[in-house]
Amino acid sequence: MPRRTAATLATSGEVLDLIRTGEAVTRADLGRVTGLSRPAVSLRVGELLERGLVVERTDAPSTGGRPPVRLEFNAAGGVVLVAALGASRTRVAVCDLGGVELEGREFVIDVEQGPDVVLPLLMDTWDELMEGRPGVPVKGVGMGVPATVEFAAGRTESARVMASWTGVVIPPLIRERFPVPVFVDNDVNVLAIGEHRGAYAEETGDLMFVKVSTRIGAGVIAGGEILRGALGAAGEIGHIPVRDGGGVLCRCGNVDCVDSVASGTALLRDLRAAGRDVKTIPDVTALVRAGDAETMAMVREAGRRIGEVLAGAVNILNPAVVVLGGDVAEAFGPLVSSIREVVYRRSTALATRRLRIETSRLGAAAGISGCAVMVLDHVLSPDAVDETLTNRVTRQ
Numbered sequence: 001m002p003r004r005t006a007a008t009l010a011t012s013g014e015v016l017d018l019i020r021t022g023e024a025v026t027r028a029d030l031g032r033v034t035g036l037s038r039p040a041v042s043l044r045v046g047e048l049l050e051r052g053l054v055v056e057r058t059d060a061p062s063t064g065g066r067p068p069v070r071l072e073f074n075a076a077g078g079v080v081l082v083a084a085l086g087a088s089r090t091r092v093a094v095c096d097l098g099g100v101e102l103e104g105r106e107f108v109i110d111v112e113q114g115p116d117v118v119l120p121l122l123m124d125t126w127d128e129l130m131e132g133r134p135g136v137p138v139k140g141v142g143m144g145v146p147a148t149v150e151f152a153a154g155r156t157e158s159a160r161v162m163a164s165w166t167g168v169v170i171p172p173l174i175r176e177r178f179p180v181p182v183f184v185d186n187d188v189n190v191l192a193i194g195e196h197r198g199a200y201a202e203e204t205g206d207l208m209f210v211k212v213s214t215r216i217g218a219g220v221i222a223g224g225e226i227l228r229g230a231l232g233a234a235g236e237i238g239h240i241p242v243r244d245g246g247g248v249l250c251r252c253g254n255v256d257c258v259d260s261v262a263s264g265t266a267l268l269r270d271l272r273a274a275g276r277d278v279k280t281i282p283d284v285t286a287l288v289r290a291g292d293a294e295t296m297a298m299v300r301e302a303g304r305r306i307g308e309v310l311a312g313a314v315n316i317l318n319p320a321v322v323v324l325g326g327d328v329a330e331a332f333g334p335l336v337s338s339i340r341e342v343v344y345r346r347s348t349a350l351a352t353r354r355l356r357i358e359t360s361r362l363g364a365a366a367g368i369s370g371c372a373v374m375v376l377d378h379v380l381s382p383d384a385v386d387e388t389l390t391n392r393v394t395r396q
Protein backbone atom coordinates (compact mmCIF):
# COMPACT_ATOMS: atom_id res chain seq x y z
CA MET A 1 0.00 0.00 0.00
CA PRO A 2 1.36 3.42 -0.86
CA ARG A 3 2.30 5.53 2.11
CA ARG A 4 0.07 8.57 2.43
CA THR A 5 1.15 12.09 3.16
CA ALA A 6 -1.01 14.73 4.76
CA ALA A 7 -2.00 15.79 1.25
CA THR A 8 -3.80 12.48 0.57
CA LEU A 9 -5.18 11.39 3.90
CA ALA A 10 -5.40 7.69 4.66
CA THR A 11 -8.98 6.45 4.74
CA SER A 12 -10.60 4.15 7.28
CA GLY A 13 -10.23 1.31 4.78
CA GLU A 14 -6.50 1.90 4.56
CA VAL A 15 -6.25 2.08 8.33
CA LEU A 16 -8.01 -1.31 8.52
CA ASP A 17 -5.54 -2.70 6.00
CA LEU A 18 -2.59 -1.62 8.15
CA ILE A 19 -4.15 -3.24 11.23
CA ARG A 20 -5.08 -6.42 9.35
CA THR A 21 -1.58 -6.89 7.93
CA GLY A 22 -0.02 -6.13 11.31
CA GLU A 23 1.88 -3.12 9.93
CA ALA A 24 0.40 -0.86 12.60
CA VAL A 25 -1.14 -2.22 15.81
CA THR A 26 -1.56 0.83 18.05
CA ARG A 27 -3.04 4.30 17.49
CA ALA A 28 0.48 5.73 17.82
CA ASP A 29 1.73 3.34 15.07
CA LEU A 30 -1.12 4.42 12.84
CA GLY A 31 -0.28 8.07 13.35
CA ARG A 32 3.36 7.41 12.51
CA VAL A 33 2.70 5.28 9.44
CA THR A 34 -0.09 7.39 7.92
CA GLY A 35 0.91 10.87 9.08
CA LEU A 36 -2.66 11.40 10.30
CA SER A 37 -3.30 13.61 13.33
CA ARG A 38 -4.36 12.01 16.60
CA PRO A 39 -8.04 13.02 16.24
CA ALA A 40 -8.09 11.78 12.63
CA VAL A 41 -6.69 8.39 13.69
CA SER A 42 -9.30 8.20 16.48
CA LEU A 43 -12.12 8.98 14.09
CA ARG A 44 -11.14 6.19 11.71
CA VAL A 45 -10.45 3.65 14.44
CA GLY A 46 -13.78 4.60 16.03
CA GLU A 47 -15.57 3.80 12.79
CA LEU A 48 -13.85 0.45 12.46
CA LEU A 49 -14.61 -0.43 16.09
CA GLU A 50 -18.26 0.51 15.60
CA ARG A 51 -18.46 -1.68 12.51
CA GLY A 52 -16.95 -4.61 14.42
CA LEU A 53 -14.04 -4.82 12.00
CA VAL A 54 -11.48 -4.11 14.69
CA VAL A 55 -11.27 -4.95 18.41
CA GLU A 56 -9.13 -3.46 21.16
CA ARG A 57 -6.87 -5.56 23.37
CA THR A 58 -5.03 -4.36 26.42
CA ASP A 59 -1.93 -6.33 27.29
CA ALA A 60 -1.35 -7.18 30.94
CA PRO A 61 0.38 -4.25 32.63
CA SER A 62 4.12 -4.74 32.86
CA THR A 63 6.16 -2.65 35.26
CA GLY A 64 3.85 0.25 35.94
CA GLY A 65 2.61 2.71 33.36
CA ARG A 66 -0.41 2.31 31.15
CA PRO A 67 0.12 -0.41 28.50
CA PRO A 68 -0.79 0.71 24.98
CA VAL A 69 -4.11 -0.54 23.63
CA ARG A 70 -3.46 -2.89 20.74
CA LEU A 71 -5.79 -2.93 17.77
CA GLU A 72 -6.60 -6.24 16.17
CA PHE A 73 -8.51 -7.16 13.08
CA ASN A 74 -11.72 -8.88 14.23
CA ALA A 75 -11.83 -12.15 12.30
CA ALA A 76 -15.01 -13.04 14.17
CA GLY A 77 -16.79 -9.92 12.89
CA GLY A 78 -18.48 -11.77 10.05
CA VAL A 79 -18.24 -14.79 7.79
CA VAL A 80 -17.83 -15.73 4.15
CA LEU A 81 -19.68 -18.61 2.50
CA VAL A 82 -17.55 -20.80 0.27
CA ALA A 83 -17.86 -23.84 -1.98
CA ALA A 84 -15.12 -25.76 -3.75
CA LEU A 85 -16.83 -27.74 -6.50
CA GLY A 86 -15.06 -30.74 -7.95
CA ALA A 87 -16.08 -32.99 -10.81
CA SER A 88 -17.23 -35.56 -8.26
CA ARG A 89 -16.63 -34.12 -4.77
CA THR A 90 -17.77 -30.76 -3.45
CA ARG A 91 -16.99 -29.08 -0.13
CA VAL A 92 -19.26 -26.35 1.22
CA ALA A 93 -18.18 -24.27 4.22
CA VAL A 94 -18.42 -21.16 6.35
CA CYS A 95 -15.15 -19.34 7.06
CA ASP A 96 -14.32 -16.47 9.40
CA LEU A 97 -12.84 -13.22 8.13
CA GLY A 98 -9.36 -14.64 8.64
CA GLY A 99 -10.19 -17.33 6.07
CA VAL A 100 -10.34 -20.12 8.65
CA GLU A 101 -13.02 -22.75 8.08
CA LEU A 102 -15.52 -22.75 10.96
CA GLU A 103 -17.76 -25.55 9.71
CA GLY A 104 -18.18 -27.47 6.49
CA ARG A 105 -19.85 -30.37 4.72
CA GLU A 106 -18.68 -32.63 1.95
CA PHE A 107 -20.89 -33.98 -0.82
CA VAL A 108 -20.38 -36.54 -3.53
CA ILE A 109 -22.37 -34.97 -6.34
CA ASP A 110 -21.99 -34.95 -10.08
CA VAL A 111 -21.70 -31.28 -11.02
CA GLU A 112 -22.90 -32.21 -14.51
CA GLN A 113 -26.39 -32.33 -13.02
CA GLY A 114 -26.25 -28.63 -13.65
CA PRO A 115 -26.75 -25.35 -11.81
CA ASP A 116 -30.46 -25.99 -11.18
CA VAL A 117 -29.52 -28.94 -8.99
CA VAL A 118 -26.15 -27.91 -7.61
CA LEU A 119 -26.69 -24.24 -6.70
CA PRO A 120 -29.79 -24.83 -4.52
CA LEU A 121 -27.88 -27.57 -2.70
CA LEU A 122 -25.01 -25.16 -1.97
CA MET A 123 -27.36 -22.41 -0.81
CA ASP A 124 -29.42 -24.74 1.38
CA THR A 125 -26.20 -25.95 2.97
CA TRP A 126 -25.01 -22.39 3.66
CA ASP A 127 -28.40 -21.63 5.24
CA GLU A 128 -28.02 -24.70 7.45
CA LEU A 129 -24.49 -23.76 8.44
CA MET A 130 -25.66 -20.22 9.30
CA GLU A 131 -28.50 -21.44 11.51
CA GLY A 132 -26.21 -21.62 14.51
CA ARG A 133 -24.85 -18.13 13.83
CA PRO A 134 -27.77 -15.72 14.17
CA GLY A 135 -26.88 -12.10 13.52
CA VAL A 136 -23.42 -12.85 12.14
CA PRO A 137 -23.07 -10.81 8.94
CA VAL A 138 -22.26 -12.65 5.68
CA LYS A 139 -19.65 -10.53 3.90
CA GLY A 140 -19.41 -12.43 0.64
CA VAL A 141 -19.56 -15.71 -1.26
CA GLY A 142 -16.67 -17.47 -3.03
CA MET A 143 -16.83 -20.49 -5.34
CA GLY A 144 -14.34 -22.56 -7.27
CA VAL A 145 -15.80 -24.52 -10.20
CA PRO A 146 -14.19 -27.13 -12.47
CA ALA A 147 -14.58 -25.04 -15.63
CA THR A 148 -13.03 -22.03 -17.28
CA VAL A 149 -14.61 -18.92 -15.80
CA GLU A 150 -14.81 -15.42 -17.23
CA PHE A 151 -13.89 -13.97 -13.86
CA ALA A 152 -15.38 -10.47 -13.92
CA ALA A 153 -18.81 -11.79 -14.92
CA GLY A 154 -18.64 -15.07 -13.01
CA ARG A 155 -19.66 -16.82 -16.23
CA THR A 156 -18.65 -20.43 -16.86
CA GLU A 157 -17.26 -21.00 -20.31
CA SER A 158 -16.25 -24.56 -21.12
CA ALA A 159 -18.48 -26.19 -23.63
CA ARG A 160 -17.36 -29.76 -23.05
CA VAL A 161 -16.53 -29.94 -19.37
CA MET A 162 -19.50 -29.11 -17.17
CA ALA A 163 -21.58 -28.83 -20.33
CA SER A 164 -24.77 -28.14 -18.40
CA TRP A 165 -23.13 -25.01 -16.94
CA THR A 166 -22.01 -23.45 -20.21
CA GLY A 167 -22.65 -19.69 -20.27
CA VAL A 168 -24.26 -19.69 -16.83
CA VAL A 169 -23.64 -16.43 -14.95
CA ILE A 170 -23.49 -17.66 -11.36
CA PRO A 171 -23.35 -14.52 -9.13
CA PRO A 172 -26.91 -13.20 -9.72
CA LEU A 173 -28.34 -16.66 -8.99
CA ILE A 174 -26.57 -16.69 -5.63
CA ARG A 175 -27.40 -13.07 -4.84
CA GLU A 176 -31.12 -13.81 -5.04
CA ARG A 177 -30.68 -15.54 -1.68
CA PHE A 178 -27.46 -14.02 -0.39
CA PRO A 179 -27.33 -10.36 -1.41
CA VAL A 180 -23.57 -9.94 -0.98
CA PRO A 181 -20.55 -9.79 -3.33
CA VAL A 182 -20.12 -13.16 -5.11
CA PHE A 183 -16.86 -14.29 -6.71
CA VAL A 184 -16.46 -17.33 -8.95
CA ASP A 185 -13.20 -18.66 -10.35
CA ASN A 186 -11.99 -21.94 -11.78
CA ASP A 187 -11.01 -24.63 -9.30
CA VAL A 188 -7.30 -24.49 -10.09
CA ASN A 189 -6.99 -20.72 -9.59
CA VAL A 190 -8.71 -21.13 -6.25
CA LEU A 191 -6.26 -23.90 -5.25
CA ALA A 192 -3.33 -21.72 -6.33
CA ILE A 193 -4.58 -18.79 -4.23
CA GLY A 194 -5.17 -21.05 -1.20
CA GLU A 195 -1.85 -22.87 -1.47
CA HIS A 196 0.09 -19.65 -1.96
CA ARG A 197 -1.52 -17.71 0.87
CA GLY A 198 -1.59 -20.67 3.26
CA ALA A 199 1.86 -22.11 2.69
CA TYR A 200 4.13 -19.94 0.54
CA ALA A 201 3.23 -16.25 0.92
CA GLU A 202 6.16 -15.60 3.25
CA GLU A 203 8.64 -17.21 0.86
CA THR A 204 7.63 -15.98 -2.56
CA GLY A 205 5.12 -14.11 -4.68
CA ASP A 206 5.79 -16.23 -7.77
CA LEU A 207 4.26 -19.66 -7.76
CA MET A 208 2.67 -21.93 -10.31
CA PHE A 209 0.14 -24.46 -9.03
CA VAL A 210 -0.43 -27.42 -11.34
CA LYS A 211 -3.37 -29.69 -10.72
CA VAL A 212 -3.07 -33.18 -12.14
CA SER A 213 -6.28 -35.06 -11.60
CA THR A 214 -9.00 -36.15 -14.01
CA ARG A 215 -7.96 -32.97 -15.83
CA ILE A 216 -4.73 -30.95 -16.00
CA GLY A 217 -4.72 -27.22 -15.31
CA ALA A 218 -2.60 -24.55 -13.69
CA GLY A 219 -3.05 -21.42 -11.63
CA VAL A 220 -0.35 -18.77 -11.71
CA ILE A 221 0.55 -16.43 -8.85
CA ALA A 222 2.78 -13.61 -10.15
CA GLY A 223 4.02 -10.85 -7.88
CA GLY A 224 1.71 -12.16 -5.13
CA GLU A 225 -1.46 -11.93 -7.22
CA ILE A 226 -3.36 -14.50 -9.23
CA LEU A 227 -2.76 -14.00 -12.95
CA ARG A 228 -6.08 -14.29 -14.76
CA GLY A 229 -5.24 -12.79 -18.12
CA ALA A 230 -7.65 -10.70 -20.18
CA LEU A 231 -10.78 -12.75 -19.47
CA GLY A 232 -9.76 -15.45 -17.01
CA ALA A 233 -8.25 -18.11 -19.25
CA ALA A 234 -4.62 -17.76 -18.06
CA GLY A 235 -3.05 -20.98 -16.80
CA GLU A 236 -5.13 -23.34 -18.95
CA ILE A 237 -2.10 -25.48 -19.72
CA GLY A 238 -4.18 -28.63 -20.20
CA HIS A 239 -4.83 -27.74 -23.82
CA ILE A 240 -1.26 -27.06 -24.87
CA PRO A 241 -0.25 -29.81 -27.31
CA VAL A 242 2.72 -32.14 -26.73
CA ARG A 243 5.11 -33.34 -29.43
CA ASP A 244 4.61 -36.86 -30.81
CA GLY A 245 1.38 -37.39 -28.90
CA GLY A 246 0.18 -39.98 -31.40
CA GLY A 247 -2.82 -38.02 -32.68
CA VAL A 248 -5.15 -38.36 -29.68
CA LEU A 249 -8.31 -36.30 -30.20
CA CYS A 250 -8.93 -34.05 -27.20
CA ARG A 251 -12.42 -33.18 -26.00
CA CYS A 252 -11.60 -29.53 -26.84
CA GLY A 253 -11.42 -30.50 -30.52
CA ASN A 254 -7.64 -30.23 -30.92
CA VAL A 255 -5.16 -33.07 -31.09
CA ASP A 256 -2.54 -34.22 -28.54
CA CYS A 257 -3.33 -31.71 -25.80
CA VAL A 258 -1.39 -32.67 -22.67
CA ASP A 259 -4.75 -33.19 -20.98
CA SER A 260 -5.72 -35.82 -23.55
CA VAL A 261 -2.45 -37.78 -23.22
CA ALA A 262 -1.34 -37.35 -19.60
CA SER A 263 -4.33 -36.63 -17.30
CA GLY A 264 -5.81 -39.12 -14.88
CA THR A 265 -8.56 -39.73 -17.44
CA ALA A 266 -5.96 -40.49 -20.13
CA LEU A 267 -4.09 -42.90 -17.83
CA LEU A 268 -7.30 -44.79 -17.07
CA ARG A 269 -8.16 -44.98 -20.77
CA ASP A 270 -4.70 -46.23 -21.76
CA LEU A 271 -4.55 -48.78 -18.95
CA ARG A 272 -7.98 -50.11 -19.89
CA ALA A 273 -6.86 -50.33 -23.52
CA ALA A 274 -3.92 -52.41 -22.25
CA GLY A 275 -6.43 -54.78 -20.67
CA ARG A 276 -6.21 -53.56 -17.09
CA ASP A 277 -9.30 -53.53 -14.91
CA VAL A 278 -9.11 -49.96 -13.59
CA LYS A 279 -12.12 -47.76 -12.94
CA THR A 280 -10.85 -44.96 -10.74
CA ILE A 281 -7.63 -43.09 -9.92
CA PRO A 282 -7.24 -45.09 -6.66
CA ASP A 283 -7.19 -48.28 -8.81
CA VAL A 284 -4.21 -46.83 -10.69
CA THR A 285 -2.59 -45.77 -7.41
CA ALA A 286 -2.85 -49.36 -6.19
CA LEU A 287 -0.98 -50.58 -9.30
CA VAL A 288 1.72 -47.91 -8.84
CA ARG A 289 2.13 -48.86 -5.16
CA ALA A 290 2.42 -52.51 -6.16
CA GLY A 291 5.23 -51.54 -8.53
CA ASP A 292 3.42 -52.80 -11.65
CA ALA A 293 5.98 -52.21 -14.42
CA GLU A 294 3.59 -51.36 -17.25
CA THR A 295 1.63 -48.89 -15.11
CA MET A 296 4.83 -47.28 -13.85
CA ALA A 297 6.03 -46.83 -17.42
CA MET A 298 2.76 -45.15 -18.41
CA VAL A 299 2.83 -42.89 -15.37
CA ARG A 300 6.43 -41.87 -16.10
CA GLU A 301 5.53 -41.14 -19.70
CA ALA A 302 2.63 -38.96 -18.53
CA GLY A 303 5.05 -37.13 -16.23
CA ARG A 304 7.41 -36.45 -19.15
CA ARG A 305 4.54 -35.07 -21.22
CA ILE A 306 3.43 -32.77 -18.40
CA GLY A 307 7.07 -31.76 -17.83
CA GLU A 308 7.42 -30.82 -21.50
CA VAL A 309 4.52 -28.36 -21.23
CA LEU A 310 5.62 -27.07 -17.81
CA ALA A 311 9.16 -26.42 -19.08
CA GLY A 312 7.71 -23.88 -21.51
CA ALA A 313 5.54 -22.33 -18.82
CA VAL A 314 8.54 -22.06 -16.48
CA ASN A 315 10.50 -20.24 -19.20
CA ILE A 316 7.71 -17.72 -19.64
CA LEU A 317 6.86 -17.16 -15.97
CA ASN A 318 10.05 -17.91 -14.01
CA PRO A 319 8.21 -19.04 -10.84
CA ALA A 320 10.17 -19.66 -7.61
CA VAL A 321 8.17 -22.80 -6.99
CA VAL A 322 5.99 -25.17 -8.98
CA VAL A 323 3.47 -26.90 -6.71
CA LEU A 324 2.02 -30.15 -8.00
CA GLY A 325 -1.42 -30.90 -6.59
CA GLY A 326 -4.50 -32.95 -7.41
CA ASP A 327 -5.02 -36.60 -6.58
CA VAL A 328 -2.82 -37.95 -9.38
CA ALA A 329 0.20 -35.75 -8.58
CA GLU A 330 -0.18 -36.31 -4.84
CA ALA A 331 -0.32 -40.10 -5.13
CA PHE A 332 2.13 -40.82 -7.93
CA GLY A 333 5.79 -40.42 -6.97
CA PRO A 334 7.11 -41.57 -10.39
CA LEU A 335 4.98 -38.91 -12.14
CA VAL A 336 6.45 -36.16 -9.99
CA SER A 337 10.04 -37.30 -10.54
CA SER A 338 9.54 -37.44 -14.33
CA ILE A 339 8.04 -33.93 -14.34
CA ARG A 340 10.99 -32.66 -12.31
CA GLU A 341 13.55 -34.31 -14.55
CA VAL A 342 12.11 -32.85 -17.76
CA VAL A 343 11.53 -29.34 -16.40
CA TYR A 344 15.08 -29.08 -15.04
CA ARG A 345 16.51 -30.40 -18.29
CA ARG A 346 14.45 -28.34 -20.70
CA SER A 347 13.83 -24.98 -19.04
CA THR A 348 16.47 -22.27 -19.25
CA ALA A 349 19.31 -22.22 -16.73
CA LEU A 350 18.24 -18.95 -15.13
CA ALA A 351 14.60 -19.99 -14.81
CA THR A 352 15.57 -23.19 -13.00
CA ARG A 353 18.52 -21.92 -10.95
CA ARG A 354 16.43 -21.59 -7.80
CA LEU A 355 13.29 -23.37 -8.98
CA ARG A 356 11.70 -25.83 -6.57
CA ILE A 357 9.17 -28.41 -7.70
CA GLU A 358 7.15 -29.76 -4.79
CA THR A 359 3.91 -31.56 -4.10
CA SER A 360 1.08 -29.59 -2.47
CA ARG A 361 1.48 -28.85 1.24
CA LEU A 362 -2.21 -28.20 1.86
CA GLY A 363 -3.89 -30.75 -0.43
CA ALA A 364 -7.60 -30.32 -1.05
CA ALA A 365 -7.94 -27.91 1.91
CA ALA A 366 -6.40 -25.21 -0.30
CA GLY A 367 -9.68 -25.12 -2.25
CA ILE A 368 -11.77 -23.84 0.65
CA SER A 369 -9.17 -21.38 1.94
CA GLY A 370 -8.55 -20.13 -1.61
CA CYS A 371 -12.26 -19.38 -2.06
CA ALA A 372 -12.26 -17.48 1.25
CA VAL A 373 -9.13 -15.48 0.40
CA MET A 374 -10.56 -14.55 -3.01
CA VAL A 375 -13.60 -13.00 -1.30
CA LEU A 376 -11.75 -11.45 1.65
CA ASP A 377 -9.15 -9.72 -0.52
CA HIS A 378 -12.03 -7.95 -2.23
CA VAL A 379 -14.48 -7.21 0.56
CA LEU A 380 -11.77 -6.11 3.00
CA SER A 381 -9.82 -4.05 0.46
CA PRO A 382 -9.52 -0.37 1.44
CA ASP A 383 -11.82 0.71 -1.41
CA ALA A 384 -14.53 -1.81 -0.53
CA VAL A 385 -14.41 -0.96 3.17
CA ASP A 386 -14.58 2.77 2.43
CA GLU A 387 -17.51 2.11 0.13
CA THR A 388 -19.47 0.58 3.00
CA LEU A 389 -18.68 3.68 5.04
CA THR A 390 -19.64 6.18 2.31
CA ASN A 391 -22.42 7.83 4.23
CA ARG A 392 -20.10 8.59 7.06
CA VAL A 393 -17.23 11.00 7.39
CA THR A 394 -14.27 9.06 6.04
CA ARG A 395 -11.96 11.95 5.34
CA GLN A 396 -11.14 14.60 7.88
Ligand SMILES: [Zn+2]
Nearest residue numbers: 239250252257
Ligand atom coordinates in the same frame (compact mmCIF):
# COMPACT_ATOMS: atom_id res chain seq x y z
ZN1 LIG B 1 -7.57 -30.00 -25.63
